Amino acid sequence: DRIICMLFGTCQTFLLEWLSFLVENEKISNARHKELHFVKTRLQDAIRKKLKNDFRLDAFGSSENGFGSNKSDYDVFFRYGNDNYERSSEMQIQTIINIEQALRAARFSRVMSITTAKVPIVKFAIRVESGEIEGDISYYNELALHNTQLLKRYCSWTKDETLSKLGMFIKKWAKNCEIGDASKGSLSSYAYIILLIHFLQRLPDPLLPVLQEMGEKRTIQVDGWDVYFCDDEPMPSWSQCTLSVSELFLQFLEYFAKFDWQNQVVQIRQTNKLTKIEKGWKKLMCIEDPFDLDHNLGSGISPRMFAFIMKSFVTSREVFFTLKEREGFVRSNMAA
Ligand code: CTP
Ligand code: MG
Structure with a gap:
């Protein structure tokens, strides 16, 4: 019994140490912020080549809310620059498909649009110095x-x-x-x-x-x-x-x-x-x-x-x- 208890205790100790270590080490760093900024610029350049309209990208979620880690994904919104964004779901899906094509053309990896979800998104990945950043672009959701x-x-x-x-x-x-x-x-x-x-x-x-x-x-x-x-x-x-x-x-x-x-x-x-x-x-x-x-x-x-x-x-x-x-x-x- 005592041996099992000791082993159990050791495992939990290890788990706890491990989780604590991960949190400490994964906290979003300045280097990561710089990489995210670089990714945003790459996304903007890629989309600009495909879409004629003025647009902007805004990051939201864990890269912005203080709960982010170096392993969190990168959540980005797309919106048309004049703020007069189209709410019809057909237009949103078409825009998402256009963005998907733009990212493929710019050689982002694992580009895939999901247009059946409540909020249509394009998933992507890109290599950066520290490894790979995964993210998704959704249509502007001000809330x-x-x-x-x-x-x-x-x-x-x-x-x-x-x-x-x-x-x-x-x-x-x-x-x-x-x-x-x-x-x-x-x-x-x-x-x-x-x-x-x-x-x-x-x-x-x-x-x-x-x-x-x-x-x-x-x-x-x-x-x-x-x-x-x-x-x-x-x-x-x-x-x-x-x-x-x-x-x-x-x-x-x-x-x-x-x-x-x-x-x-x-x-x-x-x-x-x-x-x-x-x-x-x-x-x-x-x-x-x-x-x-x-x-x-x-x-x-x-x-x-x-x-x-x-x-x-x-x-x-x-x-x-x-x-x-x-x-x-x-x-x-x-x-x-
Ligand atoms: N969001 C929302 N409604 C939901 C889920 C998400 O409005 N049902 C929005 C929130 O603005 C949230 C952002 O999407 O901050 C990202 O959600 P999520 O990926 O769940 O959280 P993150 O904080 O980005 O966590 P992770 O580090 O796991 O990516
Ligand atoms: Mg997220």
């Missing part, structure tokens, strides 16, 4: 630019990068557990960051405010939704946070292992609880997008996947908690 800014604001709330590390760690953990890929029926990285923000807002001593309720509230309409959030309040001092990244991670696991998924909706836009009945939502996992309030980020989760995700939360919590109790290892190795 995603706003939610990227919202996440960035939350991410920079902590002066010592606690939140950025925790977010990267959770994305890594979810991908390792095979529950962090929306294209395979689980949850997107974006959804995990929403879960994280929700959890930090609801700690007995909240570590994050509810930015959409703060400040001089006014309505800013984008695509029919209110994208207001407070970004002019001074940053608070982080010194009140006495919890380490690993302790927060454990509490995160516990919070969602015990979450009332049957009745409640996970959301980050209001302090008050929100029920499925209020939303009229019936899915097993309800995670509300902060701006597009009709968008449930958990709508694609099957009962089987739901059970699998829950098992990952419960089992990981047991494993990491046992480890913490037994060795006091988590605190010493992963403290921010």
Whole structure:
């Protein structure tokens, strides 16, 4: 028994060290930012050769929101320069196909358009000095630019990068557990960051405010939704946070292992609880997008996947908690 316990402990210690090492080493670097800038220029040059109209490309997602790693993909929007973009899905698909042809002609690798998804995209890859960067171009979706800014604001709330590390760690953990890929029926990285923000807002001593309720509230309409959030309040001092990244991670696991998924909706836009009945939502996992309030980020989760995700939360919590109790290892190795 003792030998099995020791082996088990060693494996978990190794896993934890490994995850901690990855997060530390994968944090998006200045060199990576330069490479992404280079990729953007290459994309612009390629598309300019094919499309006559004036256009622009904007990066969003993890390269911009503070939760990015050197291995994250590169999410880019295409839009026509005069902002008078075409909303018909036929035109969007045609534009995506034109971009696909432009990237093929410019010898990007693994170029492939996916026009059957809710948002049509062109996938691509390109070699850079540090290896290969994968990315995708989608048609302009202004809401995603706003939610990227919202996440960035939350991410920079902590002066010592606690939140950025925790977010990267959770994305890594979810991908390792095979529950962090929306294209395979689980949850997107974006959804995990929403879960994280929700959890930090609801700690007995909240570590994050509810930015959409703060400040001089006014309505800013984008695509029919209110994208207001407070970004002019001074940053608070982080010194009140006495919890380490690993302790927060454990509490995160516990919070969602015990979450009332049957009745409640996970959301980050209001302090008050929100029920499925209020939303009229019936899915097993309800995670509300902060701006597009009709968008449930958990709508694609099957009962089987739901059970699998829950098992990952419960089992990981047991494993990491046992480890913490037994060795006091988590605190010493992963403290921010
Ligand atoms: N997004 C969205 N709605 C979704 C999924 C994603 O609006 N249901 C937008 C968000 O702006 C998000 C971006 O797409 O920031 C990228 O999503 P995703 O790839 O899931 O997250 P990343 O932060 O880019 O994570 P990763 O490092 O895994 O690429
Ligand atoms: Mg991404």
